[in-house]
Amino acid sequence: DGTGTPSSEEYKGLPENPFKLAKDERFSTFSADVDTASYSNIRRFLNEGRLPPPEAVRIEELLNYFDYVWREPAGAEPIALSSESAASPWSSGRVLLALGLRTRTVSAANLPPANLVFLVDTSGSMSDPDKLPLVKRAFSLLTETLRPQDRVSLVAYAGSAGLVLPPTPGTEKGKILAALEALESGGSTAGGQGIVLAYDTALQNFRKGGNNRVILATDGDFNVGLSSESELVKLIESYRNRGVFLSVLGFGTGNYKDAKMEALADKGNGNFAYIDSVEEARKVLIEEMGATLLTAAKDVKLQVEFDPAVVKSWRLIGYENRILSKEDFTDDKKDAGEMGAGHRVTALYEIEPVSPSPGAGLGILRVRYKRPDQDQSAQLDLARGAAGDSDRRAEFISLAEKASALKLSRPGLPTGRRRPERREPDVSTTGRAGLRGRPVSGTSAGRRPAGPSP
Structure with missing residues (x-):
């Protein structure tokens, strides 16, 4: 079928994240991931005329390979938070929520x-x-x-x-x-x-x-x-x-x-x-x-608190090997991902809203991080409003669909996802410039003293 793994190559696959009911589990917590190895390794397989094994596909690394022009920090904090939303490509009535983190770029001369x-x-x-x-x-x-x-x-x-x-x-x-x-x-x-x-x-x-x-x-x-x-x-x-x-x-x-x-x-x-x-x-x-x-922030953790009055169910797309417990978020001894100078982290959620046109906020994004030379976390918060059109809509949908197609040989697709015809996605020809979104004004993130989540 064109799919193959050389006999001595080793990958560690995990089942895709399922949908969860917000009334039973409103918190989603995971570690940041800035790795991009999965994308270029997949490109290698495609250039050889083969599909990669599903275990080699880490959707978050395909997303994080590209620059969506998330806004950089404007103040003293090393990380800026942003969000965008669009209609889900898999099911009518669902929302695709994109969360973006970015650290401040440092020129080579100033390193x-x-x-x-x-x-x-x-x-x-x-x-x-x-x-x-x-x-x-x-x-x-x-x-x-x-x-x-x-x-x-x-x-x-x-x-x-x-x-x-x-x-x-x-x-x-x-x-x-x-x-x-x-x-x-x-x-x-x-x-x-x-x-x-x-x-x-x-x-x-x-x-x-x-x-x-x-x-x-x-x-x-x-x-x-x-x-x-x-x-x-x-x-x-x-x-x-x-x-x-x-x-x-x-x-x-x-x-x-x-x-x-x-x-x-x-x-x-x-x-x-x-x-x-x-x-x-x-x-x-x-x-x-x-x-x-150059590390700009270490032990970077994300936690989204969904509002059960607005969100019926949700699933995190990718990051399967970065999932943390709710309690890990405020535990400064728990190791998490690092972000270098100018790094971008993008996370996608597919959300089933309670109402077809949610009029209230979908939830709150909280991010904890440590400065490279410190052991105590600081926290940033970003409230996310109702879904609307996104300037980056085509970018997120294109990569999410291609990455999901590459994982089709894995059983147990989340409920409600449309199974497209199996064919080799044209990931290798997706250029960096072609995925650059237009700058938009993101919701501002306010910093408050670190403390336990609600």
């Missing part, structure tokens, strides 16, 4: 000094052209943007891990590029050992007030020493509260371990992207450098 550790998998599985050779190209692009105040170290791991390049200033680009070019693949994959050495190197050269980050480039196929997802996650968690963040870049096909890499980025206070081309490397590491490399 704080960087202490970066390139952690490169040089095992035998990385020999393919779309693996180590592409890793070298990607990191070379980033190297060309380094400033005098930036420092880069290079750690490589195969059967064992080693420091290939000690901390080197951005003025010595030739030295960094030569170290990258000299990397060769071969041997088994001691990923855990490499992670330890990379974090220790970052901590030994820690820049207070700077951007301290490990950037891991791998296919995720760890097979020596600490190699299971649970072991690696536990290792990452032991480092994440020491001020060093993690970005994970996935490469290659055949033995690509998507689930493992997503878990590492999630638990390492970082982000996860899949690099399938030089163009994608340029997008992630150059065009979106601030978002990829």
Whole structure:
């Protein structure tokens, strides 16, 4: 049927979120997610003439790949909240509610000094052209943007891990590029050992007030020493509260371990992207450098409180592996997602209103976050009015329909969704510019002291 997963690729699928009755469960709580790996990985499958396995499709990552021009923060808060609504594409009378978060964009010139550790998998599985050779190209692009105040170290791991390049200033680009070019693949994959050495190197050269980050480039196929997802996650968690963040870049096909890499980025206070081309490397590491490399807010959680007098039922589209309990929202010890400078988060709900034309507010969006150097959350609130026409309507509907079509082989579609004819969606030709919405005036978000939800 054109759908296929190479035998050693690994994904972790979850059932789609069901509709819930607002009278029984009016709160929806989940972690922010800025990862985009699912989109570019899906593009890889489509470019190969195959449909991706349903488990590879994370709808929120398709949505968050594109810029809908959500408004940026105007005040002191690092996050601005917005919302839009439109008619649901699946059922007459239902509403598609879009919630948008955006952090302030920081130009590359204004980023704080960087202490970066390139952690490169040089095992035998990385020999393919779309693996180590592409890793070298990607990191070379980033190297060309380094400033005098930036420092880069290079750690490589195969059967064992080693420091290939000690901390080197951005003025010595030739030295960094030569170290990258000299990397060769071969041997088994001691990923855990490499992670330890990379974090220790970052901590030994820690820049207070700077951007301290490990950037891991791998296919995720760890097979020596600490190699299971649970072991690696536990290792990452032991480092994440020491001020060093993690970005994970996935490469290659055949033995690509998507689930493992997503878990590492999630638990390492970082982000996860899949690099399938030089163009994608340029997008992630150059065009979106601030978002990829500089954390603006950490432990970002969203909670929507629906009004049962207005909303009969609701379902969150995507974010299945980011769901939190109502109590987690106010628990500052509960880990959640990070947002980099200029990052956007978009979340969609399909809502069945009590009345065909709701005249009151659908609910309230609350967002809690911590600043990168703080441990106590602040909170933002946004009241959402009744549904109306949205300038971004075509964008949300187009991506939601395409992403849902890609997941059709998963049983148990939510009640009321129309099952379209199975065919390959034209996701790969959806351009970034073609999904840019016109700026609109969003409802303003007011900040109040952090406190428990009603």
